[in-house]
Amino acid sequence: MTAQPSRPTFGLDDFGLDDRMRLFGYVTAENRFAYLWLLRAFDSARSSYHVVLHTSDVAAALAALHEANADCPDPAQVDLPRLLDALVDWGVLDRGQDGSRATTLAEYRNRHSVYQFTEAGYRAHRAVEAVLSASMDDSTLSRLVFADLLADLNALAVANEAGDAEEVYRKFNRLDRALADIAERAARFYHMLGDLGRTNDVRPEAFLAHKDALLAHLRDFHDELQRYTPRLRAAVHDVEATGLDRLIEAAAEADERLFHTPVQRLDDWRRRWAGLRSWLAPPGPEQLSEADRLSDATIAAIGDVLALLRRVTEARRGGVSRESQLRHLAAWFTHTGTQEAAHALFDAVFGLGAPRHVGVAYPDPEAVASRLSWWEAPAVELSRSLVATGRAPGQGRGRPARLDRVDDRRHRLRGDQLARERRLADAATALAAEGVDEHRLDRSQTQVLLRLLDIALAARIGGAATVPLAAAAHGVRLTLTPTPGRFTTVRTAEGRLHLDGYALTVTPAQHTAVRRPELVPA
Numbered sequence: 001m002t003a004q005p006s007r008p009t010f011g012l013d014d015f016g017l018d019d020r021m022r023l024f025g026y027v028t029a030e031n032r033f034a035y036l037w038l039l040r041a042f043d044s045a046r047s048s049y050h051v052v053l054h055t056s057d058v059a060a061a062l063a064a065l066h067e068a069n070a071d072c073p074d075p076a077q078v079d080l081p082r083l084l085d086a087l088v089d090w091g092v093l094d095r096g097q098d099g100s101r102a103t104t105l106a107e108y109r110n111r112h113s114v115y116q117f118t119e120a121g122y123r124a125h126r127a128v129e130a131v132l133s134a135s136m137d138d139s140t141l142s143r144l145v146f147a148d149l150l151a152d153l154n155a156l157a158v159a160n161e162a163g164d165a166e167e168v169y170r171k172f173n174r175l176d177r178a179l180a181d182i183a184e185r186a187a188r189f190y191h192m193l194g195d196l197g198r199t200n201d202v203r204p205e206a207f208l209a210h211k212d213a214l215l216a217h218l219r220d221f222h223d224e225l226q227r228y229t230p231r232l233r234a235a236v237h238d239v240e241a242t243g244l245d246r247l248i249e250a251a252a253e254a255d256e257r258l259f260h261t262p263v264q265r266l267d268d269w270r271r272r273w274a275g276l277r278s279w280l281a282p283p284g285p286e287q288l289s290e291a292d293r294l295s296d297a298t299i300a301a302i303g304d305v306l307a308l309l310r311r312v313t314e315a316r317r318g319g320v321s322r323e324s325q326l327r328h329l330a331a332w333f334t335h336t337g338t339q340e341a342a343h344a345l346f347d348a349v350f351g352l353g354a355p356r357h358v359g360v361a362y363p364d365p366e367a368v369a370s371r372l373s374w375w376e377a378p379a380v381e382l383s384r385s386l387v388a389t390g391r392a393p394g395q396g397r398g399r400p401a402r403l404d405r406v407d408d409r410r411h412r413l414r415g416d417q418l419a420r421e422r423r424l425a426d427a428a429t430a431l432a433a434e435g436v437d438e439h440r441l442d443r444s445q446t447q448v449l450l451r452l453l454d455i456a457l458a459a460r461i462g463g464a465a466t467v468p469l470a471a472a473a474h475g476v477r478l479t480l481t482p483t484p485g486r487f488t489t490v491r492t493a494e495g496r497l498h499l500d501g502y503a504l505t506v507t508p509a510q511h512t513a514v515r516r517p518e519l520v521p522a
Contacts (some may be wrong), residue, residue, distance in 0.1 A: 023124035025090045031083065037072045038083055039092065039125045041065055042117055052096070052116045055080060084115055092121030145178055146228035149280075152178070153235035160250065161242040168247060169254035176272050179279055186294055214305060222298040229280075229291050236281040248273065358386055424448055428474035432508045436490050446492040449506070452478035469502075477509040 026035035041061035045053055053061070059075040066072040087093040093115045117125070152171050159167035239247065252265040260268070277283070279290040329349065336342040360380050362368055368377050386392055427444035441449060455471035456478055469480040481503040488499040 165250035233281040
């Protein structure tokens with residue numbers, strides 16, 4: 001039976017992967033803070049162009065950090081050689097021998113150890129520092145990047161058509177980094193919004209102070225995304241029209257990564273273009289791009305923020321939130337001195353007491369023999385009001401009051417309703433016959449138009465602005481057709497109604513018969 005060769009993991013064999021993972025051993029060690037400040041001492045010396053440090057130099061650098069930072073350990077109170085040896089074992093530091101420091105023959109024979117960062121150890125330390133210094137609250141969506149994307153795509157098309165491989169590489173690489181930045185920022189931002197909505201410790205003052213800025217930020221980003229999405233899609237098609245294979249070959253030719261074969265570079269740049277195309281212009285007409293998904297996620301985020309705002313305002317309206325009430329109640333239960341006091345508090349809060357005992361006789365006591373036990377005798381029917389309140393049905397309430405129907409008032413209200421509906425039906429018929437562009441609408445026609453607009457706009461799905469909207473009522477049909485760049489104005493009795501990006505038409509509905517309501521005589 002032959003042993004199967006181990007497969008490399010992300011370009012590393014099993015031994016190389018284990019060595020890389022051991023670089024982070026100091027993060028979970030017992031003296032992890034001492035190791036961290038020791039590596040910061042090496043990093044501080046490296047920033048001053050001192051790469052190789054003797055043990056005394058490390059102690060001096062650590063003492064300087066201790067004077068400036070109270071959290072830094074005192075080098076006189078730590079076992080510095082043991083810490084350095086552990087970092088060498090993990091592969092973070094490299095140890096060498098320096099005989100030039102010896103002043104006596106014994107020192108020369110013993111030699112002095114000097115230490116410096118290994119390349120992988122320095123990267124591991126910088127990665128840990130990046131995590132420790134990362135600000136989780138600094139996550140915003142950049143709406144200004146879309147103009148740069150459009151400009152880079154246009155420049156990429158020009159460079160590819162001219163055969164400038166270096167310019168193609170620069171613009172292509174810049175587009176790849178910009179899209180990666182957008183995806184990373186969006187992931188952090190929506191994760192922050194999710195944490196904000198799921199947290200149990202939302203400070204109403206802080207949220208209410210920043211809600212307007214948050215909603216304005218989401219709205220501006222969504223508007224810019226909607227405005228640039230069709231332009232970016234057209235720019236991607238223009239780049240592909242200049243020759244996609246030539247674009248990939250030019251970028252791979254100018255790529256200076258030495259340890260990648262030409263085939264690997266071609267595959268890498270082809271993969272990057274596929275990712276860029278899926279973000280901005282997917283191949284299928286019905287397939288959503290990542291930009292469209294980002295737009296939908298922005299709309300959903302606005303709804304989540306508004307829902308959180310409603311919860312916060314409802315909690316403030318009552319003076320104290322439900323969460324705060326439960327926390328105080330839990331504190332009361334915790335601080336009760338005796339178990340009897342805890343039971344009394346439970347009864348007072350939740351209104352649960354001992355069961356109610358009632359006694360009811362049989363309607364005919366002689367029908368049941370007195371020698372039968374309760375287990376054998378038939379059950380007695382109990383009314384719900386007797387069990388719930390302890391009072392027999394009808395006891396203490398008297399007869400119900402007489403219901404006054406007031407028929408003349410009901411007829412008058414019904415007549416007013418039918419007259420109003422008839423007036424709206426006549427206004428809708430006139431609106432469909434005369435149109436909305438040629439004359440000024442009266443109050444009834446304006447009311448019909450606003451009701452139809454309300455029905456049509458409420459039927460939007462996911463905030464899509466590319467699907468025609470329609471609504472029918474009072475025998476007419478209103479249609480809103482998306483028309484980018486058009487500005488529709490309707491003159492009404494209350495003023496002017498402006499519709500940006502939509503064409504408005506009102507026609508008689510073919511499937512709806514106009515029913516004229518008749519007045520009912522009083």
